[in-house]
Protein backbone atom coordinates (compact mmCIF):
# COMPACT_ATOMS: atom_id res chain seq x y z
CA UNK A 1 0.00 0.00 0.00
CA UNK A 2 2.68 2.45 1.07
CA UNK A 3 4.90 1.38 -1.79
CA UNK A 4 2.15 1.89 -4.33
CA UNK A 5 1.59 5.38 -3.02
CA UNK A 6 5.27 6.17 -3.13
CA UNK A 7 5.45 4.95 -6.72
CA UNK A 8 2.49 7.10 -7.49
CA UNK A 9 4.32 10.14 -6.05
CA UNK A 10 7.43 9.26 -8.00
CA UNK A 11 5.35 9.28 -11.17
CA UNK A 12 3.99 12.71 -10.34
CA UNK A 13 7.47 13.93 -9.52
CA UNK A 14 8.60 12.89 -13.00
CA UNK A 15 5.66 14.71 -14.45
CA UNK A 16 6.66 17.80 -12.49
CA UNK A 17 10.26 17.54 -13.60
CA UNK A 18 9.29 17.23 -17.25
CA UNK A 19 6.93 20.17 -17.20
CA UNK A 20 8.10 23.36 -18.86
CA UNK A 21 7.80 25.45 -15.71
CA UNK A 22 11.18 27.01 -14.83
CA UNK A 23 12.62 25.82 -11.57
CA UNK A 24 12.16 28.41 -8.85
CA UNK A 25 15.35 30.24 -7.98
CA UNK A 26 16.24 28.70 -4.66
CA UNK A 27 19.33 28.94 -2.60
CA UNK A 28 20.36 26.58 0.14
CA UNK A 29 19.94 28.02 3.60
CA UNK A 30 23.05 29.71 4.94
CA UNK A 31 24.43 29.08 8.39
CA UNK A 32 23.37 31.80 10.81
CA UNK A 33 21.50 33.88 8.25
CA UNK A 34 17.75 34.42 8.42
CA UNK A 35 15.96 35.13 5.17
CA UNK A 36 12.49 36.62 4.85
CA UNK A 37 11.27 33.16 3.89
CA UNK A 38 12.63 29.66 4.20
CA UNK A 39 11.13 26.39 3.00
CA UNK A 40 11.99 22.97 4.41
CA UNK A 41 11.11 20.48 1.68
CA UNK A 42 10.06 16.84 1.90
CA UNK A 43 9.95 16.85 5.67
CA UNK A 44 8.68 13.91 7.67
CA UNK A 45 7.35 15.58 10.77
CA UNK A 46 7.23 14.54 14.42
CA UNK A 47 5.17 17.42 15.74
CA UNK A 48 6.04 17.21 19.45
CA UNK A 49 2.62 16.36 20.84
CA UNK A 50 3.13 12.61 21.07
CA UNK A 51 1.14 11.93 17.90
CA UNK A 52 2.55 9.77 15.07
CA UNK A 53 4.99 11.08 12.47
CA UNK A 54 3.36 12.38 9.30
CA UNK A 55 4.24 13.84 5.92
CA UNK A 56 6.10 14.56 3.83
CA UNK A 57 5.41 18.29 3.98
CA UNK A 58 6.94 21.44 2.61
CA UNK A 59 7.14 23.71 5.64
CA UNK A 60 7.10 27.42 4.91
CA UNK A 61 8.73 29.74 7.42
CA UNK A 62 8.35 33.49 7.08
CA UNK A 63 10.73 35.44 9.26
CA UNK A 64 10.47 33.57 12.56
CA UNK A 65 7.10 31.83 12.20
CA UNK A 66 5.85 28.65 10.62
CA UNK A 67 3.25 30.08 8.25
CA UNK A 68 2.18 27.10 6.17
CA UNK A 69 2.65 23.39 5.96
CA UNK A 70 1.92 21.92 2.56
CA UNK A 71 1.22 18.21 2.54
CA UNK A 72 3.14 17.19 -0.55
CA UNK A 73 0.28 15.09 -1.87
CA UNK A 74 -1.91 18.21 -1.93
CA UNK A 75 0.80 20.31 -3.50
CA UNK A 76 1.12 17.74 -6.25
CA UNK A 77 -2.64 17.56 -6.77
CA UNK A 78 -2.75 21.31 -7.04
CA UNK A 79 -0.09 21.22 -9.74
CA UNK A 80 -1.94 18.56 -11.69
CA UNK A 81 -5.04 20.69 -11.41
CA UNK A 82 -3.00 23.56 -12.77
CA UNK A 83 -3.78 25.88 -9.93
CA UNK A 84 -1.03 25.50 -7.42
CA UNK A 85 2.62 25.03 -6.86
CA UNK A 86 4.98 23.99 -4.18
CA UNK A 87 5.93 26.98 -2.09
CA UNK A 88 8.84 29.17 -3.09
CA UNK A 89 11.09 30.91 -0.61
CA UNK A 90 14.31 32.88 -0.42
CA UNK A 91 16.16 29.87 0.91
CA UNK A 92 15.54 26.17 1.20
CA UNK A 93 16.55 23.07 3.11
CA UNK A 94 15.94 19.68 1.56
CA UNK A 95 14.85 17.32 4.31
CA UNK A 96 14.37 14.27 2.10
CA UNK A 97 15.14 11.19 4.18
CA UNK A 98 15.32 13.30 7.32
CA UNK A 99 12.94 14.00 10.17
CA UNK A 100 11.80 17.42 11.28
CA UNK A 101 10.97 17.99 14.94
CA UNK A 102 10.35 20.98 17.15
CA UNK A 103 13.60 22.36 18.55
CA UNK A 104 14.40 20.61 21.82
CA UNK A 105 13.67 22.42 25.08
CA UNK A 106 16.26 21.81 27.75
CA UNK A 107 14.11 22.34 30.82
CA UNK A 108 16.91 22.19 33.37
CA UNK A 109 20.27 23.67 32.49
CA UNK A 110 22.72 26.31 33.66
CA UNK A 111 24.31 29.11 31.66
CA UNK A 112 28.01 28.67 32.42
CA UNK A 113 31.00 30.73 31.37
CA UNK A 114 33.30 29.36 34.04
CA UNK A 115 33.82 26.28 36.15
CA UNK A 116 35.14 26.69 39.70
CA UNK A 117 36.15 30.24 38.80
CA UNK A 118 38.16 29.20 35.72
CA UNK A 119 36.78 30.98 32.63
CA UNK A 120 35.22 28.95 29.84
CA UNK A 121 34.12 30.53 26.55
CA UNK A 122 30.36 31.16 26.66
CA UNK A 123 30.19 30.20 22.98
CA UNK A 124 31.29 26.69 23.82
CA UNK A 125 28.08 25.92 25.68
CA UNK A 126 25.79 27.91 23.35
CA UNK A 127 27.13 26.17 20.25
CA UNK A 128 26.90 22.67 21.68
CA UNK A 129 23.33 23.42 22.70
CA UNK A 130 22.43 24.45 19.16
CA UNK A 131 24.37 21.53 17.63
CA UNK A 132 22.34 19.19 19.88
CA UNK A 133 19.09 20.59 18.52
CA UNK A 134 18.31 22.68 21.61
CA UNK A 135 16.45 25.89 20.76
CA UNK A 136 15.22 26.81 24.25
CA UNK A 137 16.94 26.56 27.60
CA UNK A 138 15.37 26.99 31.01
CA UNK A 139 18.39 28.27 32.90
CA UNK A 140 17.75 27.36 36.53
CA UNK A 141 20.57 29.26 38.11
CA UNK A 142 23.40 31.40 36.77
CA UNK A 143 24.70 34.94 37.14
CA UNK A 144 21.68 37.18 36.49
CA UNK A 145 23.83 40.24 35.66
CA UNK A 146 25.39 38.33 32.77
CA UNK A 147 22.55 36.06 31.74
CA UNK A 148 19.88 38.73 31.19
CA UNK A 149 22.04 40.74 28.73
CA UNK A 150 23.03 37.46 27.06
CA UNK A 151 19.37 36.47 26.75
CA UNK A 152 18.64 39.81 25.07
CA UNK A 153 21.57 39.55 22.63
CA UNK A 154 20.50 36.06 21.61
CA UNK A 155 16.90 37.24 21.19
CA UNK A 156 18.11 40.06 18.95
CA UNK A 157 20.07 37.58 16.81
CA UNK A 158 23.42 39.15 17.77
CA UNK A 159 24.72 35.97 19.40
CA UNK A 160 24.00 32.43 18.19
CA UNK A 161 22.28 30.49 20.93
CA UNK A 162 19.01 29.02 22.13
CA UNK A 163 16.27 31.15 23.67
CA UNK A 164 17.10 31.60 27.33
CA UNK A 165 14.55 31.57 30.11
CA UNK A 166 16.32 32.76 33.21
CA UNK A 167 15.28 31.34 36.60
CA UNK A 168 17.94 32.60 39.04
CA UNK A 169 18.72 31.06 42.40
CA UNK A 170 16.37 32.52 44.98
CA UNK A 171 18.91 32.07 47.77
CA UNK A 172 21.74 34.05 46.14
CA UNK A 173 23.50 36.28 47.02
CA UNK A 174 21.90 36.01 50.48
CA UNK A 175 19.26 33.64 51.81
CA UNK A 176 15.93 35.38 52.52
CA UNK A 177 15.35 34.42 56.15
CA UNK A 178 11.79 35.61 56.77
CA UNK A 179 8.53 35.68 54.80
CA UNK A 180 8.91 39.47 54.42
CA UNK A 181 12.42 39.08 53.02
CA UNK A 182 11.13 36.36 50.69
CA UNK A 183 8.48 38.66 49.23
CA UNK A 184 11.01 41.48 48.81
CA UNK A 185 13.40 39.14 46.97
CA UNK A 186 10.69 37.98 44.59
CA UNK A 187 9.81 41.62 43.83
CA UNK A 188 13.48 42.50 43.22
CA UNK A 189 13.90 39.58 40.86
CA UNK A 190 10.75 40.53 38.99
CA UNK A 191 12.16 44.05 38.53
CA UNK A 192 15.43 42.59 37.28
CA UNK A 193 13.48 40.95 34.45
CA UNK A 194 13.76 37.27 35.30
CA UNK A 195 11.47 34.67 33.70
CA UNK A 196 11.03 32.59 36.84
CA UNK A 197 12.78 31.62 40.06
CA UNK A 198 14.65 28.55 41.23
CA UNK A 199 14.36 27.58 44.87
CA UNK A 200 16.21 25.07 47.00
CA UNK A 201 17.22 24.67 50.63
CA UNK A 202 14.24 26.69 51.74
CA UNK A 203 12.33 26.88 55.03
CA UNK A 204 8.61 26.18 54.88
CA UNK A 205 7.32 29.65 55.82
CA UNK A 206 9.76 31.31 53.43
CA UNK A 207 8.67 28.97 50.65
CA UNK A 208 5.00 29.68 51.28
CA UNK A 209 5.54 33.46 51.14
CA UNK A 210 7.81 33.36 48.09
CA UNK A 211 5.38 31.20 46.12
CA UNK A 212 2.45 33.41 47.05
CA UNK A 213 4.37 36.49 45.91
CA UNK A 214 5.59 34.74 42.74
CA UNK A 215 2.01 33.81 41.83
CA UNK A 216 0.91 37.41 42.28
CA UNK A 217 3.69 38.64 40.00
CA UNK A 218 3.25 35.91 37.40
CA UNK A 219 6.61 34.22 37.96
CA UNK A 220 7.06 30.48 37.63
CA UNK A 221 8.97 28.55 40.27
CA UNK A 222 11.26 25.56 39.84
CA UNK A 223 12.05 23.67 43.05
CA UNK A 224 15.21 21.64 43.40
CA UNK A 225 13.38 19.54 45.98
CA UNK A 226 16.24 18.32 48.14
CA UNK A 227 16.01 16.33 51.36
CA UNK A 228 15.17 19.37 53.45
CA UNK A 229 12.43 20.92 55.58
CA UNK A 230 9.99 20.90 52.68
CA UNK A 231 9.06 18.03 50.39
CA UNK A 232 6.66 17.38 47.53
CA UNK A 233 3.63 17.93 49.80
CA UNK A 234 4.72 21.57 50.15
CA UNK A 235 5.09 21.93 46.38
CA UNK A 236 1.58 20.55 46.05
CA UNK A 237 0.19 22.85 48.71
CA UNK A 238 1.95 26.08 47.70
CA UNK A 239 1.76 25.60 43.93
CA UNK A 240 5.30 25.10 42.62
CA UNK A 241 5.48 24.97 38.83
CA UNK A 242 7.90 22.05 38.70
CA UNK A 243 9.87 19.74 40.92
CA UNK A 244 13.46 19.46 39.71
CA UNK A 245 15.35 16.18 40.12
CA UNK A 246 13.42 13.97 42.52
CA UNK A 247 14.47 13.76 46.19
CA UNK A 248 11.45 15.59 47.62
CA UNK A 249 9.08 13.10 46.00
CA UNK A 250 10.17 9.81 47.66
CA UNK A 251 11.02 11.81 50.78
CA UNK A 252 7.32 12.73 51.01
CA UNK A 253 6.42 9.01 51.00
CA UNK A 254 8.71 7.70 53.76
CA UNK A 255 6.59 6.11 56.52
CA UNK A 256 8.72 7.40 59.39
CA UNK A 257 8.96 10.85 57.83
CA UNK A 258 12.75 10.69 57.63
CA UNK A 259 15.15 8.45 55.79
CA UNK A 260 17.07 5.82 57.73
CA UNK A 261 20.48 7.51 57.73
CA UNK A 262 23.58 6.16 59.51
CA UNK A 263 24.42 8.00 62.72
CA UNK A 264 27.41 9.80 61.21
CA UNK A 265 25.52 11.01 58.11
CA UNK A 266 26.14 14.66 57.24
CA UNK A 267 24.23 15.96 54.22
CA UNK A 268 26.74 18.75 53.63
CA UNK A 269 29.30 16.08 52.74
CA UNK A 270 28.47 15.40 49.10
CA UNK A 271 29.88 11.88 49.14
CA UNK A 272 27.49 11.10 52.02
CA UNK A 273 24.66 12.95 50.35
CA UNK A 274 24.87 11.19 47.00
CA UNK A 275 25.64 7.80 48.54
CA UNK A 276 22.49 7.79 50.67
CA UNK A 277 20.41 9.37 47.95
CA UNK A 278 20.96 5.97 46.36
CA UNK A 279 18.87 4.46 49.19
CA UNK A 280 16.06 7.00 49.10
CA UNK A 281 13.64 5.54 46.55
CA UNK A 282 13.68 2.10 48.25
CA UNK A 283 12.54 3.70 51.51
CA UNK A 284 9.44 5.27 49.98
CA UNK A 285 6.24 3.39 50.71
CA UNK A 286 4.73 2.45 47.31
CA UNK A 287 1.13 3.30 48.29
CA UNK A 288 2.11 6.66 49.77
CA UNK A 289 4.24 7.36 46.73
CA UNK A 290 1.20 6.91 44.48
CA UNK A 291 -0.69 9.40 46.67
CA UNK A 292 2.13 11.94 46.31
CA UNK A 293 2.23 11.50 42.52
CA UNK A 294 -1.53 11.77 42.21
CA UNK A 295 -1.56 14.95 44.29
CA UNK A 296 1.21 16.44 42.13
CA UNK A 297 -0.91 15.76 39.05
CA UNK A 298 -3.98 17.31 40.65
CA UNK A 299 -2.04 20.42 41.73
CA UNK A 300 -0.42 20.70 38.28
CA UNK A 301 3.12 20.32 39.59
CA UNK A 302 5.32 19.21 36.70
CA UNK A 303 8.42 17.04 37.04
CA UNK A 304 11.83 17.59 35.46
CA UNK A 305 13.72 14.49 36.62
CA UNK A 306 17.23 15.04 35.11
CA UNK A 307 17.91 11.31 35.05
CA UNK A 308 21.19 11.80 33.21
CA UNK A 309 22.92 13.79 35.91
CA UNK A 310 22.90 10.87 38.35
CA UNK A 311 24.07 8.24 35.93
CA UNK A 312 27.67 8.35 37.12
CA UNK A 313 26.36 7.18 40.50
CA UNK A 314 25.29 3.87 39.02
CA UNK A 315 28.14 3.50 36.51
CA UNK A 316 31.12 5.72 37.14
CA UNK A 317 33.32 4.31 34.39
CA UNK A 318 30.64 4.77 31.74
CA UNK A 319 30.29 8.40 32.74
CA UNK A 320 34.03 9.00 32.70
CA UNK A 321 34.60 7.46 29.29
CA UNK A 322 32.03 9.08 27.03
CA UNK A 323 33.32 9.06 23.44
CA UNK A 324 32.67 12.76 22.73
CA UNK A 325 35.10 13.72 25.47
CA UNK A 326 37.95 13.03 23.01
CA UNK A 327 37.26 16.04 20.81
CA UNK A 328 34.62 18.10 22.58
CA UNK A 329 35.34 18.15 26.32
CA UNK A 330 36.62 21.57 27.30
CA UNK A 331 39.68 21.34 29.57
CA UNK A 332 37.99 23.59 32.12
CA UNK A 333 35.06 21.22 32.34
CA UNK A 334 37.41 18.23 32.36
CA UNK A 335 39.21 19.66 35.37
CA UNK A 336 35.94 20.45 37.12
CA UNK A 337 34.68 16.88 36.76
CA UNK A 338 37.65 15.37 38.63
CA UNK A 339 36.82 14.18 42.17
CA UNK A 340 37.11 17.23 44.40
CA UNK A 341 35.03 17.98 47.48
CA UNK A 342 35.23 21.71 46.62
CA UNK A 343 33.28 21.30 43.37
CA UNK A 344 29.55 20.60 43.48
CA UNK A 345 28.85 17.19 42.01
CA UNK A 346 32.47 15.99 41.98
CA UNK A 347 31.83 13.64 44.87
CA UNK A 348 33.33 10.40 43.62
CA UNK A 349 35.81 9.92 46.40
CA UNK A 350 35.85 6.31 47.51
CA UNK A 351 32.80 5.51 45.36
CA UNK A 352 32.14 1.80 45.64
CA UNK A 353 30.54 -1.05 43.73
CA UNK A 354 28.01 -1.21 46.58
CA UNK A 355 27.06 2.43 45.92
CA UNK A 356 26.54 1.60 42.25
CA UNK A 357 24.37 -1.41 43.06
CA UNK A 358 22.11 0.69 45.28
CA UNK A 359 21.88 3.33 42.59
CA UNK A 360 20.91 0.76 39.96
CA UNK A 361 17.99 -0.27 42.14
CA UNK A 362 17.23 3.39 42.88
CA UNK A 363 16.82 4.05 39.15
CA UNK A 364 14.37 1.19 38.71
CA UNK A 365 11.99 2.55 41.36
CA UNK A 366 12.44 6.08 40.00
CA UNK A 367 11.60 4.88 36.47
CA UNK A 368 8.38 3.26 37.74
CA UNK A 369 7.39 6.44 39.57
CA UNK A 370 7.90 8.48 36.40
CA UNK A 371 5.77 6.10 34.36
CA UNK A 372 3.04 6.13 37.03
CA UNK A 373 3.15 9.92 37.14
CA UNK A 374 2.62 10.25 33.42
CA UNK A 375 -0.12 7.60 33.37
CA UNK A 376 -1.97 9.62 36.00
CA UNK A 377 -1.76 12.67 33.75
CA UNK A 378 1.39 14.34 35.02
CA UNK A 379 3.66 16.56 32.93
CA UNK A 380 7.26 15.43 32.52
CA UNK A 381 9.82 17.67 30.85
CA UNK A 382 13.41 16.87 29.91
CA UNK A 383 16.48 18.64 31.26
CA UNK A 384 20.13 17.67 31.55
CA UNK A 385 21.65 19.81 34.35
CA UNK A 386 24.95 19.48 32.43
CA UNK A 387 28.22 21.04 33.46
CA UNK A 388 28.31 18.76 36.49
CA UNK A 389 29.03 15.05 37.13
CA UNK A 390 30.56 14.16 33.73
CA UNK A 391 27.60 15.45 31.72
CA UNK A 392 28.37 17.70 28.79
CA UNK A 393 25.96 20.37 27.62
CA UNK A 394 23.55 19.06 24.98
CA UNK A 395 24.92 15.53 24.92
CA UNK A 396 23.46 15.20 28.42
CA UNK A 397 19.98 16.01 27.15
CA UNK A 398 20.15 13.30 24.49
CA UNK A 399 21.33 10.88 27.17
CA UNK A 400 18.33 11.99 29.24
CA UNK A 401 16.06 10.90 26.39
CA UNK A 402 17.81 7.52 26.18
CA UNK A 403 17.30 7.01 29.91
CA UNK A 404 13.61 7.79 29.52
CA UNK A 405 13.54 5.00 26.96
CA UNK A 406 15.13 2.71 29.52
CA UNK A 407 12.38 3.84 31.91
CA UNK A 408 9.86 2.42 29.45
CA UNK A 409 8.47 5.48 27.67
CA UNK A 410 7.70 5.24 23.95
CA UNK A 411 9.93 7.44 21.77
CA UNK A 412 7.01 9.67 20.71
CA UNK A 413 6.25 10.47 24.36
CA UNK A 414 9.94 11.07 25.09
CA UNK A 415 10.13 13.59 22.26
CA UNK A 416 6.96 15.20 23.60
CA UNK A 417 8.67 15.59 26.99
CA UNK A 418 11.60 17.33 25.29
CA UNK A 419 9.44 19.68 23.20
CA UNK A 420 5.81 20.59 23.90
CA UNK A 421 5.94 19.54 27.55
CA UNK A 422 8.99 21.75 28.05
CA UNK A 423 7.00 24.60 26.47
CA UNK A 424 4.16 23.92 28.89
CA UNK A 425 6.49 24.13 31.87
CA UNK A 426 7.74 27.47 30.51
CA UNK A 427 4.17 28.69 30.03
CA UNK A 428 4.86 28.94 26.29
CA UNK A 429 2.72 26.10 24.98
CA UNK A 430 0.97 28.52 22.62
CA UNK A 431 4.00 29.32 20.50
CA UNK A 432 6.87 26.95 21.30
CA UNK A 433 7.54 23.23 21.22
CA UNK A 434 5.45 22.15 18.25
CA UNK A 435 5.72 21.93 14.50
CA UNK A 436 2.53 23.80 13.83
CA UNK A 437 1.39 26.73 11.72
CA UNK A 438 1.50 29.93 13.78
CA UNK A 439 4.16 28.58 16.14
CA UNK A 440 7.66 30.08 16.29
CA UNK A 441 10.09 28.62 13.79
CA UNK A 442 12.19 26.59 16.23
CA UNK A 443 12.77 23.35 14.35
CA UNK A 444 15.42 20.72 13.86
CA UNK A 445 16.23 18.66 10.80
CA UNK A 446 17.64 15.31 11.90
CA UNK A 447 19.73 12.90 9.81
CA UNK A 448 17.71 9.81 10.59
CA UNK A 449 14.69 8.71 12.50
CA UNK A 450 14.82 9.31 16.27
CA UNK A 451 11.81 7.02 16.70
CA UNK A 452 14.03 4.19 15.52
CA UNK A 453 17.12 5.29 17.44
CA UNK A 454 17.41 8.29 19.75
CA UNK A 455 21.18 8.19 19.24
CA UNK A 456 20.72 9.92 15.89
CA UNK A 457 20.08 13.06 17.93
CA UNK A 458 23.62 13.15 19.33
CA UNK A 459 25.42 15.94 17.49
CA UNK A 460 28.24 13.49 16.73
CA UNK A 461 25.74 11.05 15.22
CA UNK A 462 25.95 7.29 15.38
CA UNK A 463 26.82 4.27 13.24
CA UNK A 464 24.35 2.31 11.14
CA UNK A 465 24.43 -0.41 8.52
CA UNK A 466 23.37 0.65 5.04
CA UNK A 467 23.57 -1.57 1.98
CA UNK A 468 25.72 -4.02 3.92
CA UNK A 469 28.24 -1.35 4.92
CA UNK A 470 28.87 0.43 8.20
CA UNK A 471 28.16 4.10 7.72
CA UNK A 472 28.27 7.06 10.02
CA UNK A 473 24.88 8.71 10.21
CA UNK A 474 22.68 10.83 12.41
CA UNK A 475 23.36 14.20 13.90
CA UNK A 476 21.23 17.30 13.77
CA UNK A 477 21.80 18.70 10.28
CA UNK A 478 20.04 22.00 10.91
CA UNK A 479 18.86 23.72 14.04
CA UNK A 480 16.48 26.51 13.15
CA UNK A 481 15.95 28.94 16.01
CA UNK A 482 13.59 31.87 15.55
CA UNK A 483 13.78 31.29 11.80
CA UNK A 484 17.60 31.42 11.77
CA UNK A 485 19.11 28.23 10.35
CA UNK A 486 22.26 26.92 12.04
CA UNK A 487 24.17 24.13 10.33
CA UNK A 488 24.90 21.37 12.87
CA UNK A 489 28.22 20.11 11.46
CA UNK A 490 29.51 23.71 11.19
CA UNK A 491 28.63 24.38 14.84
CA UNK A 492 30.29 21.16 15.90
CA UNK A 493 33.47 22.07 14.01
CA UNK A 494 33.49 25.43 15.81
CA UNK A 495 33.11 23.68 19.17
CA UNK A 496 35.98 21.35 18.32
CA UNK A 497 38.16 24.35 17.45
CA UNK A 498 37.29 26.10 20.73
CA UNK A 499 38.35 22.98 22.62
CA UNK A 500 41.55 22.51 20.59
CA UNK A 501 42.57 26.13 21.22
CA UNK A 502 41.76 25.87 24.94
CA UNK A 503 43.81 22.68 25.23
CA UNK A 504 46.75 24.25 23.40
CA UNK A 505 46.58 27.28 25.72
CA UNK A 506 46.56 25.03 28.72
CA UNK A 507 49.47 22.97 27.47
CA UNK A 508 51.37 26.24 26.91
CA UNK A 509 50.63 27.38 30.46
CA UNK A 510 51.93 24.11 31.85
CA UNK A 511 55.27 24.28 29.97
Ligand SMILES: [Zn+2]
Pocket residue numbers: 108109110140385
Ligand atom coordinates in the same frame (compact mmCIF):
# COMPACT_ATOMS: atom_id res chain seq x y z
ZN1 LIG B 1 20.70 22.24 38.23
